[in-house]
Amino acid sequence: MDNEINRRTFLQIAAAGSSLCLGGSGILAFGANQRGSRLISPGCRGTKVKVARIYMGTSHGLWPKPRLDFRNEIRFYESEFEKLKDELSDVEFAIDRLITSAEQVGPLKSILKEMDGILLIHFNIGVRPILDEILSVGKPTVLFAVPYSGHGWTGFGSLQKQPQGAKLECMLTSDYSQLAVAIRPFRAIHHLKEAKILNLTTRSFTSYAESMKSKFGTEIKQIGLEQVVDAYNAVSDSRTKTETAQWINGASEIVEPSRAEIFKSCKLALAFEDILDKEDATVMTIDCYGTMWDKTIKLPAYPCLGFTRLNNIGFGGICESDLRCAMTHIILQGLTGKPGFISDPTVDESKNSIILAHCLGTTKMDGPNGMAEPYKIRTVMERTEGVVPQVFMRIGQKVTQALLVGTDNLLYFTGQIIEAPDIDRGCRTKITVKVDGDTEKLWKNWSNGLHRQTCYGDITKELGSFCKFKEIEMVNEAV
Numbered sequence: 001m002d003n004e005i006n007r008r009t010f011l012q013i014a015a016a017g018s019s020l021c022l023g024g025s026g027i028l029a030f031g032a033n034q035r036g037s038r039l040i041s042p043g044c045r046g047t048k049v050k051v052a053r054i055y056m057g058t059s060h061g062l063w064p065k066p067r068l069d070f071r072n073e074i075r076f077y078e079s080e081f082e083k084l085k086d087e088l089s090d091v092e093f094a095i096d097r098l099i100t101s102a103e104q105v106g107p108l109k110s111i112l113k114e115m116d117g118i119l120l121i122h123f124n125i126g127v128r129p130i131l132d133e134i135l136s137v138g139k140p141t142v143l144f145a146v147p148y149s150g151h152g153w154t155g156f157g158s159l160q161k162q163p164q165g166a167k168l169e170c171m172l173t174s175d176y177s178q179l180a181v182a183i184r185p186f187r188a189i190h191h192l193k194e195a196k197i198l199n200l201t202t203r204s205f206t207s208y209a210e211s212m213k214s215k216f217g218t219e220i221k222q223i224g225l226e227q228v229v230d231a232y233n234a235v236s237d238s239r240t241k242t243e244t245a246q247w248i249n250g251a252s253e254i255v256e257p258s259r260a261e262i263f264k265s266c267k268l269a270l271a272f273e274d275i276l277d278k279e280d281a282t283v284m285t286i287d288c289y290g291t292m293w294d295k296t297i298k299l300p301a302y303p304c305l306g307f308t309r310l311n312n313i314g315f316g317g318i319c320e321s322d323l324r325c326a327m328t329h330i331i332l333q334g335l336t337g338k339p340g341f342i343s344d345p346t347v348d349e350s351k352n353s354i355i356l357a358h359c360l361g362t363t364k365m366d367g368p369n370g371m372a373e374p375y376k377i378r379t380v381m382e383r384t385e386g387v388v389p390q391v392f393m394r395i396g397q398k399v400t401q402a403l404l405v406g407t408d409n410l411l412y413f414t415g416q417i418i419e420a421p422d423i424d425r426g427c428r429t430k431i432t433v434k435v436d437g438d439t440e441k442l443w444k445n446w447s448n449g450l451h452r453q454t455c456y457g458d459i460t461k462e463l464g465s466f467c468k469f470k471e472i473e474m475v476n477e478a479v
Contacts, residue, residue, distance in 0.1 A: 041090035041187070042314035042368055043333035045282055049190040051183060052095035052108075052115045052139075056130050057123030059100055064148035068124050070098055077121060080176040087180045090187070102129040112137045116193075117186030117469075119179070125150035135164050140189065140469035142182040143170045169465045185466040188334030191282075193217035195330050198279060200228060201287035201321045208323055215407040216470070218330070220323060221279070225299070231271035231278075232300045240267040247305070247377065247389075256379040257387045261301070265387035268299070269306035276315060283316030283326050290321065302386030304360045311339035311362040312372075318342065319360050320451075328404045328453040335462045338367040340453030341393075343401075344427060352439045353418065353432050356401070356454055361391030361429030365456050378428045390428040392420045394456075399433060401454040402463065410467055413442060413478040414458045437478025445477040 039045055055077070057070050081088065095111055112118060118134060122145035131152070135141060145153060153172055159165035169185075171178050197220045199205060209220040243266040248254060254262075272284055286303050307317025316333065318326040319342050329340045343356035359380045363372040375389040395417050402412040419432035431454075435442055467474040 039314055041191075042337045042339075043282055043316065043330060044090065044187075044191045044194050045280060047190075047194060048090050048092040049117075049183065049187045050092050050094045050115050051186055052112055052118045053093040053097075053121070054095065054118065054134065055098045055121045055123060056127040057098065057100055058126040058130075061124035061126040061150065063125040063150060070100075070123065073123055074098065077176075077179075080179060084177065084180045088183065091183060099130050099134075102133040105130065105133040109137055112139060115139055116190040117141065117183065119144065119182055119186075122146075122149040122152065125152070128152055128155070132164065135168060138167065140167050140186060140465075141169070142185075142465070143168065144179060144182055145170065145172050146174050146176075147172075166471075167469055169468065181462065184335045184462045185469055188331050188462075188466050189216075189469065191330050191334035192327075195219070195283060196221065196279065196281040197283040197285065197316075197318075197323065197326050198223050198275065198281045199285050199287075199321055199323065199326075200225065201290065203287060203290070203321070205321075205323060211407055212323075212327060216327070218327065220326075221281070223275070223279075227275065228268075228271060229300060231275050232268055235267050235270045235274065239270055243267075243270060250372075250375070251377045251389075252374050253376045255376055255390075256384070257377055261385075262305075262377065262387050264301035265305040268301040268303060269309045272303070272306040272310055272317070273313075273315075276310070283318060283330065284310060285318035285321050285323065285326050287321035288319065302380060302383075302388070304380065304386060304388040307360055308362050308389050312364040312368065314368045317360075319358065322451050324404055324448075325451050325453050328402055328410075331404060331463075331466065332400070332402065332453055332455040332459070335459055335466060336367070336455055336457055338365060338370075338455050338457070340455050341365065341429070341431075342451055342453060343431075344450045345452070346426065347439060347443050348432065349439050351418065351432065351434060353434045354415070354439060354442060355421070355426070355430055355432050356452075357427040357430040359388045359390075359427045359429065361389050361393075363389055363391050365391075365393060381427050388428055390422075392422070393417055393429075393431050395420060397456055398458045399431075399454050399456060400459045400463065401433075401452045403448060403452045404472075405448050408472050410463070410472050410474045411448065411452075411477050412460075412463065412474065413437060413476055414460060415478075435478050437476065439478070442478040 117140040120143040156170045160168050195218045200223050212218045244263045288303050310317035316329045325342050332340045339362050343358045346355045363375050373391050373393055375391045378388050378390045380386040380388055397417045400414050404410050414436045415433035417431045418434045421430045
């Protein structure tokens with residue numbers, strides 16, 4: 001057999017991938033960038049995740065059986081990857097090869113260094129020299145091994161504790177859907193590298209921006225009010241009327257805002273999309289409670305509806321110039337394809353729970369292609385003006401909350417939504433989350449302010465792999 005397997009790039013992005021990222025069913029599937037976008041997967045423009053897919057097998061390996069047919073093994077794995085094509089439509093297997101000796105790795109090292117990550121598929125006994133040579137490249141690496149792949153697993157744990165194995169994760173499983181899970185941390189790394197955050201503020205954030213660029217490759221750019229106002233004025237009334245009608249028709253109730261206020265918020269929402277498109281950016285945040293909201297410097301409307309819309313279509317809309325939440329949003333979105341929910345918490349120990357509240361709610365917490373949650377159209381609670389969607393998230397849903405602090409710490413906890421309160425206290429959108437762990441420990445361990453990002457799903461494993469690859473300490477605040 002020729003050791004070189006034909007390179008395969010999943011080109012479904014041109015068809016199925018675009019609907020995966022930008023379309024969707026259910027209410028509020030509208031507004032998904034009707035004019036077209038370079039969005040490749042939720043949160044990432046322009047380029048695919050580059051992964052080296054390497055099959056490891058030795059001709060002298062007698063276990064799990066002599067004369068293992070590598071061609072048949074590869075064909076089987078190709079059929080499993082085909083089943084996962086929708087989730088992997090933004091992935092390019094830029095190296096796709098069978099390696100049968102450590103010597104074959106050398107010529108590939110310069111290319112391996114350019115990958116976002118390396119996926120190794122373990123065939124039989126005796127591959128440790130190959131593994132060691134690949135790990136010497138120093139790239140994030142996930143080894144996938146089904147039962148009967150070999151006895152190498154007995155040394156993987158100790159290898160991970162050594163410097164050589166610091167960026168090695170292992171998946172020992174017969175669940176082939178985990179092949180897609182293995183790639184998720186690579187996607188988050190890629191998204192951070194490709195991301196561009198626009199921050200509308202008059203405050204300086206140079207030091208933070210430089211540290212994020214140095215560690216993750218993320219660009220954070222300051223923009224001015226004039227650019228936003230110009231974009232707002234350039235949005236046509238016809239586009240805005242269509243957007244306004246869709247939001248109104250999708251709401252279960254309009255409580256306070258007038259149609260005129262909703263119209264202004266929709267016009268600003270469309271302007272945000274236009275600005276991201278012009279800047280080739282992926283996330284926008286605004287100092288909406290600070291320098292952008294006083295008597296002389298004022299936005300044309302509240303940005304909340306626009307932030308929700310960006311989150312719904314696969315980008316990022318972040319409250320209050322919170323750059324830490326913006327970075328966390330990119331990580332969570334890269335790992336899950338789903339947006340985060342920023343919140344201010346309050347604690348209820350009687351239910352071992354924490355209530356996460358914010359006026360800005362995102363309706364498509366399952367991602368751009370998922371079903372949307374029901375919502376009412378409300379004012380911002382503290383100001384009793386503006387327009388926000390009050391979203392009622394799914395009871396019973398597991399969630400993960402996290403915050404990237406600096407460049408090398410990530411705080412998190414997990415839990416389950418047990419209520420979506422609809423009361424006149426606190427911010428508009430609220431979820432009561434029963435904590436996995438101890439609520440008392442959670443609030444006593446709490447640090448670094450109010451805001452966190454919460455996404456659907458328990459993503460502890462994927463988050464752990466990402467943190468390992470990026471040398472970030474991951475701390476569960478609830479234990």
